Amino acid sequence: MADLKPTFTLRKRQAFMFALEDEPETTYSIPSLKSLSFEDAKAMTKIDDEEDIVKKGKLIRDFILKYAPGLKDKELCDMEYFEIFNAYGLNEGQGLGESKASQNS
Numbered sequence: 596m597a598d599l600k601p602t603f604t605l606r607k608r609q610a611f612m613f614a615l616e617d618e619p620e621t622t623y624s625i626p627s628l629k630s631l632s633f634e635d636a637k638a639m640t641k642i643d644d645e646e647d648i649v650k651k652g653k654l655i656r657d658f659i660l661k662y663a664p665g666l667k668d669k670e671l672c673d674m675e676y677f678e679i680f681n682a683y684g685l686n687e688g689q690g691l692g693e694s695k696a697s698q699n700s
Contacts, residue, residue, distance in 0.1 A: 611686045613679060615669060623663035628687045635661075642680075655680045 608627030615621065631639065638658055645651040656676045660667055 611683045613682065621665070623666065625659065625662045625683055652677065 608630045610624040610626050610630070612622050612624045614623065626635075628639070635658070638654065642651060642654045642658065645654060652673045656673065659676055659679055
């Protein structure tokens with residue numbers, strides 16, 4: 596077999612890294628969307644499909660705290676979890692956490 600080349604090369608995905616303004620030396624990370632487990636991919640689908648803002652917020656907070664449990668003691672407000680989640684989506688090239696109405700416009 597003469598120099599067979601792979602037809603597919605899996606690219607290692609980089610995690611989304613972030614810090615809090617008042618603690619820039621502490622870095623938190625969330626795996627790339629393409630690196631999530633099937634269970635977490637299902638959780639992302641639930642977040643995307645949820646229309647109730649309170650329920651969506653809890654799903655988002657739970658998802659973030661799964662990978663950054665140290666944030667639990669930082670007294671972040673709900674909208675700050677939304678900010679992290681939206682930054683994660685922008686980093687991944689997707690609009691996460693948006694309402695269906697804003698996606699259709």
